[in-house]
Amino acid sequence: QKEVEQDPGPLSVPEGAIVSLNCTYSNSAFQYFMWYRQYSRKGPELLMYTYSSGNKEDGRFTAQVDKSSKYISLFIRDSQPSDSATYLCAMDSGGYQKVTFGTGTKLQVIP
Amino acid sequence: NAGVTQTPKFRILKIGQSMTLQCAQDMNHNYMYWYRQDPGMGLKLIYYSVGAGITDKGEVPNGYNVSRSTTEDFPLRLELAAPSQTSVYFCASTHQGRSEQYFGPGTRLTVT
Numbered sequence: 001q002k003e004v005e006q007d008p009g010p011l012s013v014p015e016g017a018i019v020s021l022n023c024t025y026s027n028s029a030f031q032y033f034m035w036y037r038q039y040s041r042k043g044p045e046l047l048m049y050t051y052s053s054g055n056k057e058d059g060r061f062t063a064q065v066d067k068s069s070k071y072i073s074l075f076i077r078d079s080q081p082s083d084s085a086t087y088l089c090a091m092d093s094g095g096y097q098k099v100t101f102g103t104g105t106k107l108q109v110i111p
Numbered sequence: 112n113a114g115v116t117q118t119p120k121f122r123i124l125k126i127g128q129s130m131t132l133q134c135a136q137d138m139n140h141n142y143m144y145w146y147r148q149d150p151g152m153g154l155k156l157i158y159y160s161v162g163a164g165i166t167d168k169g170e171v172p173n174g175y176n177v178s179r180s181t182t183e184d185f186p187l188r189l190e191l192a193a194p195s196q197t198s199v200y201f202c203a204s205t206h207q208g209r210s211e212q213y214f215g216p217g218t219r220l221t222v223t
Binding site: 008032034036041042043044045046049088092094098099101102103104 | 213
């Protein structure tokens with residue numbers, strides 16, 4: 001079993017839809033949770049960073065962490081074609097900053 | 112701030128050739144990392160460094176070497192390139208004590 005599982009997609013939604021992206025994990029020591037956005041042929045770009053359980057909102061993006069279920073989510077409201085990218089979840093136990101990444105979910109927002 | 116920069120952007124190597132992938136950051140980050148990204152496989156850690164003169168192996172170090180003589184630079188050396196090293200290579204950095212990493216634009220390497 002992989003430490004971090006992420007559905008690869010692709011996920012195709014119409015413009016304006018609410019998008020839900022998810023990751024599950026098995027290591028209960030993970031405390032720091034991140035979402036990266038990666039456009040085609042570009043480097044990953046940090047989108048959201050949360051510590052422990054709870055929600056964090058930034059504009060149209062909301063990150064949610066449920067440590068009891070070992071499940072994290074990223075919600076995108078009013079999705080735009082410019083949101084079309086691959087979204088990587090990432091998590092860390094806070095030891096030596098060696099982060100474990102999911103394999104990414106490819107999102108396409110259709111105008 | 113330029114952030115994390117990587118050169119070259121693209122490179123084609125023949126089997127057995129060597130090359131160095133360059134990475135530099137101007138954010139005064141202590142921690143620097145090299146990853147490779149293959150389709151459907153996510154990011155795999157090759158080597159990392161917690162400061163000048165200190166490096167350590169990651170998950171997939173075979174066939175690679177690194178050095179860290181300054182805080183800013185963290186070059187990755189490929190010796191005797193093999194087709195299995197065809198990949199996209201990303202350098203990243205962060206401050207000591209932080210988990211969020213900042214990535215460079217990547218180097219796309221093909222070994223034929």
